[in-house]
Amino acid sequence: MKPAATSLLRTWVSRARSLAAAIAAVVAIGGQAAAQSAPDAENGRYAMTPIPEGVLRLDTRTGTVSTCTKNGAGWACYAVPDERSALDAEIGRLQVEVEKLKAELATGPTVSGKVDEALPKSDQLKKAPPKVAEGDRRIEIPLPSDQDMDRVMSFLERAWRRLIEMANRVQKDVSGKI
The missing domain is CATH 1.20.5 (Single alpha-helices involved in coiled-coils or other helix-helix interfaces)
Structure with a gap:
């Protein structure tokens, strides 16, 4: 695996973990709030959690997370980028690449390098017996x-x-x- 791809994969994994932790917190807090005061009309579809920038909104039906902030015209909600789908796409691409490389290795030894047998040593200055x-x-x-x-x-x-x-x-x- 290439070092750049490995670094990118690690970054995505750490971001996905952070997002999962935020979602878990939203679900835990939102679940308590929904159990306490969810009106029947809303069906508890959205779980809201206050954050310093505004509100974090979890759609319990689709699983999308949005950040809602108040601006001059009112409230605006923007979907948080779903890094899980990008992570899954990259994992799938890397799995295909690994399988392709395994198939290339299985076709035969195309790599030149160290061999199991030692090469014969020859001394050009040594006289004939x-x-x-x-x-x-x-x-x-x-x-x-x-x-x-x-x-x-x-x-x-x-x-x-x-x-x-x-x-x-x-x-x-x-x-x-x-």
């Missing part, structure tokens, strides 16, 4: 190339020069301090 001659079962060891020998010789020459230079410095330091 020694060859075994077929007839006499001898191991053949390849000789180093001229380039390999030149590299080894230059390394040894540099190491020997550094060793001699170090010995000369030690000798000068010792002879100067004695």
Whole structure:
């Protein structure tokens, strides 16, 4: 599920819970008021609850909730948006999407990524193993190339020069301090 859809769904759920709590309060208070003073002509269709902005009206036949406020021309009632229907529509859409994704997964592995088997490791710098001659079962060891020998010789020459230079410095330091 996408993060934006999840956030939207959580918002709708929290609003739906708030609306349900308000409706429950209206029904509880309205039920008491209707039982006490509902005239037979009205049949207790509307349950009214005072709120700071005016009155909260519950239609007991249809379940719609409206806020009624007094303005300059009189009272006006506006239906509170029914978030439950929007929430149900979004839940239905998400269920269809989940079923579609499950069907895609069931058709086969189309995702590339981690596999169960480890990939073979290969070392490009590793030399080939020694060859075994077929007839006499001898191991053949390849000789180093001229380039390999030149590299080894230059390394040894540099190491020997550094060793001699170090010995000369030690000798000068010792002879100067004695």
